[in-house]
Amino acid sequence: MYEEEELTRTFKALSHPVRRQILDLVKDGPKTTGELSDQFEDLSRYAVMKHLRQLEESNLIIVRREGRNRENYLNAVPLQEIHNRWMNQYQSTMAGSMLALKNNIERGNNDMEKPHNLKHDAFQIEQKITIDAPVSKVFDSLTKDIDKWWAYRLCGEDSTLYLDPKLGGQFVEKASEDHAALWGTVTYVKAPYELRFQGLLGMNTAVNGAYSYSLEEKDSKTILTLSHDVSGLIDPEWKENYSGGWEELLGIFLKEYVEEGKIPENVRG
Template sequence: MVNEELVEVFKALSHPIRIDILDHLKSQPLTTGELSEKYDVSRYAIMKHLGVLVDANLITIRRKGRLRVNYLNVIPLQVLYNRWVSKYETPHANSLIAIKNLVEERKDVKMEQTKEIKVDSFQIEQEIVIQAKKETVFKALTEDISSWWHFRVGEKDSKLILEPKLAGRFYEDWGNGEGALWGNVTYYKRNEEIRLNGLLGMSGSVNSSYSYKLIEDGDRTVLQLSHQAVGILEPHWEEAHRHGWNELLAENLKEFVEQK
């Protein structure tokens, strides 16, 4: 992240309403109208705050008919943390915070005899800017995926294969006919978009789909990730997948492509 981008992120975080907006979007995506209803300021003022957040790439916009839906984009915050905040952390401070959180959690513990089964969902939207042409990024997403997708179900040196075609498989090959299926291709348009269905580390009664969309911007490519999951979800799965996608795309893929 260059200094100019850091300035935009710090500027965006300098107003309490903008921080509060990010807190709301962490729970779920919201339309501009839904956000405006939460504040005693004009809709125009909220739109100005959203404009600042868009400039800092902290939110992404998706149009659904006449509605503008706002999604949290955690990547700039994660990059800011990795390159700035984490340098000033101390082990002692982290230990004290952990103890404080543990004590406060125990105060609120309630013993339950039964566990309620709840159907839940999440939606993750992220945008990554990569300094390369669409064709290069698309090749990395398909032919070179084993080079930067570092997560594995089996052995660390197992090979990942994405078959570049409709109904193709995205799978991990352990040899001797053994492996793990990561997803199936449901939509395939070369150098433009790939959509897949797959559990991505989740299990049980879950329907999960994810897609990559490539938009060329001069010598750069904007990679838009969209991931939706619905079913009986574990509480930590959404946060785990947010961080996982950030690591895979904003760090691993971006570095792999830009250093080629």
């Protein structure tokens, strides 16, 4: 019932052309409320803020406040959930963007290894997922059960993932003593409500990467907010690729594991 209410809010938010235009404007990067208001000459700032509020209530926009500015980020997860509900029965594979992170990590000859594509840049990803489970269960799944649903691997399908949720703890993948990878290091923990990491997540260039999970319990559900910030030598396609990868990892694999006990096909049982 709750998911049906979320779906109704999403469609209602998408029904207005101004709100759709706002989503188009933040698709390529966050915009402040002032920057968005400047794009609508026939609307007052108050009217634009009302549209933004409805987009935020439907989880299509995530707000991060930077000083006095309100940064508005696109959250594509509700749109992906609509796609999954009606399109998966007609398509044999996920949308290409949702597999891009896995392809980037696992292919030995992927675009990340082509230095001519790289430039000094930065990007931020913000996503919000609703999971039908209490915070404590979601936190345990994010940490001690990570090997059961995190389907992307750097060391092969027979590797094992471990996450130690303490300050300085490591998110490690290991196939053998001679074949292992570090996905991230815990820089902040407030169990079971927040985890922050420093980590490259498969990137193999000179970059600084940080990502975090924030968990909030609401109406017996958990609202999981992901933030991912990257700066350095970056391929222009990485933001789209990693955004799609997070949608799959958290919006599908984690959500289905927590709610249904479902394990992705390519993860060992």
